[in-house]
Amino acid sequence: EVQLVESGGGLVQPGGSLRLSCAASGFTVSSNYMTWVRQAPGKGLEWVSFIYAGGSTYYADSVKGRFTISRDNSKNTLYLQMNSLRAEDTAVYYCARKANTAMTLDYWGQGTLVTVSS
Amino acid sequence: QSALTQPASVSGSPGQSITISCTGTSSDVGAYNYVSWYQQHPGKAPKLMIYDVSERPSGVSNRFSGSKSGNTASLTISGLQAEDEADYYCSSYTSSSTYVFGTGTKVTVL
Numbered sequence: 001e002v003q004l005v006e007s008g009g010g011l012v013q014p015g016g017s018l019r020l021s022c023a024a025s026g027f028t029v030s031s032n033y034m035t036w037v038r039q040a041p042g043k044g045l046e047w048v049s050f051i052y053a054g055g056s057t058y059y060a061d062s063v064k065g066r067f068t069i070s071r072d073n074s075k076n077t078l079y080l081q082m083n084s085l086r087a088e089d090t091a092v093y094y095c096a097r098k099a100n101t102a103m104t105l106d107y108w109g110q111g112t113l114v115t116v117s118s
Numbered sequence: 119q120s121a122l123t124q125p126a127s128v129s130g131s132p133g134q135s136i137t138i139s140c141t142g143t144s145s146d147v148g149a150y151n152y153v154s155w156y157q158q159h160p161g162k163a164p165k166l167m168i169y170d171v172s173e174r175p176s177g178v179s180n181r182f183s184g185s186k187s188g189n190t191a192s193l194t195i196s197g198l199q200a201e202d203e204a205d206y207y208c209s210s211y212t213s214s215s216t217y218v219f220g221t222g223t224k225v226t227v228l
Contacts, residue, residue: 035217037164037219044121044207044219044220044221044222045156045164045207045209045219045222046219047216047217047218047219050216050217058215058216060119060216061119094163094164099169102169102170102173103150103152103154103169103170103211104152104154104166104169104170104209105154105156105164105166105209106166106169106175108163108164108165109163110162110163111163
């Protein structure tokens with residue numbers, strides 16, 4: 001069974017850093033296209049970043065230069081390193097897997113809340 | 119990349135059919151048959167309901183169907199049920215090799 005479990009969220013001051021983790025089971029992270037999507041309180045979904053199986057990475061303009069997506073194949077875990085955090089980064093962060101045979105996100109984690117506030 | 123445009127809310131009575139639109143551009147919705155629809159109940163993660171414009175994942179009710187014409191995609195829920203009350207988001211692959219989501223639609227079952 002495919003499962004994604006995020007962790008690492010919490011309260012951080014503006015300008016601070018946080019690293020989110022997404023532990024996967026039931027499939028191999030390194031063989032899949034993985035992504036982070038966020039949702040600000042009461043707002044819609046916003047794509048943040050993704051990493052191809054081959055390792056190429058892409059970022060939304062709103063986080064480019066501040067966030068870094070990576071993975072640890074030995075731990076089958078996806079990460080999102082977030083630096084220079086701003087109030088507008090406050091959101092629930094979801095990791096999700098792209099389906100093997102379709103351009104869609106078929107499995108999502110339960111999300112982890114990041115709050116940026118002084 | 120601007121968000122795809124969806125109506126803020128759509129409502130219907132039990133048993134009725136409703137349709138949610140999702141309007142993009144020739145660089146996303148109009149460019150590819152890679153439109154997905156997600157259902158999100160309060161406090162829960164999104165759930166995939168439709169992919170590749172009109173395909174249903176295993177386990178999703180056939181009351182949900184999708185279509186596309188030009189730069190606008192649509193999700194139709196037929197035989198509306200109380201459990202369908204949720205937020206719905208469309209998404210599309212884009213010519214920039216990224217994804218874009220819709221603004222979201224709140225479905226209310228009267």
